[in-house]
Amino acid sequence: MNKLAVLSLGGSIIAPDKVDYTFLKQLNENLRKYLKEDKTRKIILVCGGGAPARVYQEALRNIVENADSEEQDWLGIRATHLNGQLLKAIFSDLCTDNLITDPTGHINFKGQILVAAGWKPGFSTDNDAVILSERFGGKLIINLSNIAKVYTDDPKKNPDAKPLDTISWDQFKAMVGNTWTPGKNTPFDPIASKRASDLKMKVVCADGRNIENTMAILRGEEFVGTVIG
Numbered sequence: 115m116n117k118l119a120v121l122s123l124g125g126s127i128i129a130p131d132k133v134d135y136t137f138l139k140q141l142n143e144n145l146r147k148y149l150k151e152d153k154t155r156k157i158i159l160v161c162g163g164g165a166p167a168r169v170y171q172e173a174l175r176n177i178v179e180n181a182d183s184e185e186q187d188w189l190g191i192r193a194t195h196l197n198g199q200l201l202k203a204i205f206s207d208l209c210t211d212n213l214i215t216d217p218t219g220h221i222n223f224k225g226q227i228l229v230a231a232g233w234k235p236g237f238s239t240d241n242d243a244v245i246l247s248e249r250f251g252g253k254l255i256i257n258l259s260n261i262a263k264v265y266t267d268d269p270k271k272n273p274d275a276k277p278l279d280t281i282s283w284d285q286f287k288a289m290v291g292n293t294w295t296p297g298k299n300t301p302f303d304p305i306a307s308k309r310a311s312d313l314k315m316k317v318v319c320a321d322g323r324n325i326e327n328t329m330a331i332l333r334g335e336e337f338v339g340t341v342i343g
């Protein structure tokens with residue numbers, strides 16, 4: 115297993131409505147243990163925006179008719195920065211870089227952890243995770259969200275949707291489409307999916323709140339989730 119893991123931490127598990135510090139405490143303990151076992155292991159944590167992103171984007175849409183898409187994205191980006199700064203503070207002793215807000219900019223990555231958040235309008239932090247994974251040679255992106263698997267359709271809207279263990283990029287892209295809308299709720303965003311698909315990357319989607327399962331993915335053991343690609 116490659117020594118670098120990229121974890122795309124959905125905002126829905128960092129701050130589903132307020133900050134979920136029970137989850138973040140577990141994440142802190144488990145990732146530290148994993149990194150202590152082998153000092154050559156490294157982790158990139160890419161933080162999503164969660165409820166604050168959606169609340170502020172919705173506020174703008176309710177106040178301004180035809181709210182500008184880029185302005186909505188900037189509100190989301192600022193929310194990811196707040197979550198990212200919290201993760202950076204939690205892992206400050208293992209993370210020598212400031213919060214990464216441009217995945218293409220200067221990055222040292224001398225510590226065992228790198229924490230990143232939103233960059234610029236037009237996509238979600240999933241896309242930032244793909245850029246960082248490509249840049250640092252990650253073999254797998256672990257996309258942690260509030261849902262255990264990718265389904266044939268959004269299970270919150272379609273009760274007949276079926277969970278999938280694997281799905282090809284072509285099938286996944288057909289499902290999520292190819293257009294971006296601020297705050298879009300999909301297991302992996304369309305822009306990130308195109309980039310990951312072009313790079314022939316693998317993405318595992320799993321429920322991040324199940325910390326044992328996340329550790330199993332990191333350790334290359336059996337897990338519950340969906341492999342895309």
Ligand SMILES: Nc1ncnc2c1ncn2[C@@H]1O[C@H](COP(=O)(O)OP(=O)(O)OP(=O)(O)O)[C@@H](O)[C@H]1O
Binds near residue numbers: 125164165167265267
């Ligand atoms: N085919 C699908 N399979 C599974 N979930 C889907 C599907 N289509 C849409 N979804 C929705 O995507 C949601 C997960 O995406 P969401 O963007 O909310 O999570 P996140 O990435 O963890 O959070 P954030 O975007 O705030 O960082 C699920 O809760 C589900 O309702």
Ligand SMILES: O=c1ccn([C@@H]2O[C@H](COP(=O)(O)O)[C@@H](O)[C@H]2O)c(=O)[nH]1
Binds near residue numbers: 237
């Ligand atoms: O690089 C980025 C990252 C994020 N955004 C905007 O922020 C929200 C929240 O991010 P999630 O990854 O979905 O939690 C996202 O929906 C975008 O509107 C961005 O524009 N650019």
